[in-house]
Structure formats: C-alpha cells, structure tokens
Amino acid sequence: MFIPLHDANSLKHIRLQYVTIGLIAVNVLVWLFTGVIASDTQANAAALGLGFIPAVVFDYAYLEPALQVVPDDLTVITYAFLHLDFWHLAGNMLFLWVFGDNVEDALGHFRFLIFYLACAIAGALLHGFVAPTSEGPLIGASGAVSGVVAAYFLLHPKVRVWVLVFMRIPLPLPAFIPLALWIGQQFLMLALGLEENVSWGAHVGGILAGAVMVLFMRRPGVPLFDRTIVPPRAAQFKNPSQTAGLSQIERGYDGGG
Secondary structure, three states: OEEEEEEOOOOOOOOOOHHHHHHHHHHHHHHHHHHHHOOHHHHHHHHHHHOEOHHHHOOOOOOOHHHOOOOHHHHHHHHHHOOOOHHHHHHHHHHHHHHHHHHHHHHOHHHHHHHHHHHHHHHHHHHHHHOOOOOOOEOOOHHHHHHHHHHHHHHOOOOEEEEEEOOOEEEEEEOHHHHHHHHHHHHHHHHHOOOOOOOHHHHHHHHHHHHHHHHHHOOOOOOOOOOOOOOOOOOOOOOHHHHOOHHHHHHHHHHOO
16 A cells, blocks of 8 residues: 655654664564575475464464474564565565654663564464464564554654655655554455455554553653643743743643644
8 A cells, every 4th residue: 555665753762773673683684594595495494483373372283393493372472573575574674664763762662672572462363363273374573563553653643754655656644644544454454354365463463452552651751643742840930020921821822722
C-alpha cells in the first residue's frame, strides 16, 4: 500500500536510538548468515529450528531433535530475527528505521527493547491462535514492527511522514492517514482469512500489543496524539509585580480552545 521514507520528527529525550539501530543490525547479521552464507538446506534448518511453529509449540506435532536449536517456547522471540529474503528483511527494517526511533524516544532504551520483544511474542501467539495446528514456521519481524507502528500512530498521528504511494509517488502526509490505512488493512485481511504467505494474525497481534503497552510504558509526561503538555509550574515568578496580568493570560488560554 505504501512505503515509509522519512518523518520530520526529531528526538526529544535521547541522543541516539541505540536499540533501534541494534535491532536492525542483529536482523541484518542473522539474514547474512541464514540467507546469504548458509546453503538452502542450512537456511531451511534455521527456519525450522528458530521459527515459530504453532503445532510444535502447542504439542500437536514434534520437531526432530536434530533440528531443534532452542527450546520450543523461545521461538516466540527467535522467529522475529529471521527473514525469508532480502525484500522481506528490507521492508521490515525500513518501517523499524522510520518509526522505531521516536517510539524508543518516548519509552526509553530498555523499555523499548522489552516493548519490541513483547510485540513479537504477541504476534506469534495470535498467529498460533489463528492457526494452532500449522506446521509451517513463522519467521519475520513484522509482528514486532507492527507494534512499533501502532505505538507511533498513537504518539505522533499529526507528524508529516514522506511515503511512497503505489511504489512510485512520494507524498508528505500526516502519519495518521497512511498508518490508519495500513492498520485497517491488517485487520481486514485477517478477517477475510486471506493468506498470501503473510501472517495477518502476527501483524494484528503486534498491533494490539503495541497499542496497549505504549499507554503505560511511555515516559511520564510523554503525551499521546501529539498533544503538548505544559507543566503546571513551568512559569516561575520572582516578585509579585511579575504576576500582573496572569489572570488575563489564563483566561485567554482557556478561551482559545
């Protein structure tokens, strides 16, 4: 539907988005090992051993011991660092690069990492709920990234985002327009039950988790919906003469809507 290119949204609480950069680096390194250096046989083994397989996790099927890399329960996290090919990786990492820094800014480094992993887990679990007997491995960061998109939507809906529409038309739009359309598409596709080799359940699981967690994980004082919060003691007066006209200022503010 659209590809995000850039947002005009500077960082306010952190100097650098260390976690976002680190997550992108880890995803790229894992893809280089499993998608470039590894043979097809090794890549398939990695997908089976590290991907989330609902039938295995929910005990409807069993994975051969030789293929098991981590305990089954940990695949709700490890799957999010594997990607099918370069374009699968590039799409997820582009979304994470454009929107992740401001969500990390709003939450803080450590809480953003927890947030990201929790969204990945939520995506895997909803995927498993939708298809509990599926024996195909779920891979990709889209569940976690969907949570980041949902958080950005609630934090910065008015920020201008440059997006590439229909793969060829660059447009600056308020974030809520492309993001609302994208989020709506995920729910619609899940409701219609269309597969197309995409786990809409993982996307929706990440969206729901991200939308809920950002409400209580954001820093104190960080507003939703791009609202500006003025601290009640932002203005300090050194002598009584400086308070002259304060009541008029307050009335003017209240009357301004």
